[in-house]
Amino acid sequence: MNNVLEYKGYLGSVEFSAEDQCLCGKVEFINDLILFDGASVEAVQQSFRDAVDRYLESCAERDVQPDQPFKGSFNVRVGGALHRQAAQEARRRGVALNELVIQALRKELHA
Incomplete structure (x- = not known):
């Protein structure tokens, strides 16, 4: 449904x-x-x-811009420990934290 x-x-x-x-x-x-x-x-x-x-x-x-859904950015609150782990993993892989998150989302969502 x-x-x-x-x-x-x-x-x-x-x-x-x-x-x-x-x-x-x-x-x-x-x-x-x-x-x-x-x-x-x-x-x-x-x-x-x-x-x-x-x-x-x-x-x-x-003469105002209409609000648009899904502008391509959003804030995620993950807590200090997970933030630290993600930042360390991104550095280990040689990518930006943002790129690591994008990769994780694509993998999880099969996109």
Whole structure:
């Protein structure tokens, strides 16, 4: 089962609201709040696309950059001991710590 919608690089999650008797959703992985809803699967999909389009239009009208999901960097808090181990391993391999983390993620995610 997949409750994730994708449109123009944005991802939206969808849930059923028993209280409102509709499907409701939120655009994920951005700081701005974008909500959408619909009474059917087709309606919530269209509402999601419309919400993303309105958001992008609003940003253009205000001459601001729209928030983008997955900018390519993120902070990871691993604790001092693991940080030290990773830094030492990166040095042993002759790569930057960032490269070691990228390699580990690719290996773990089979990417």
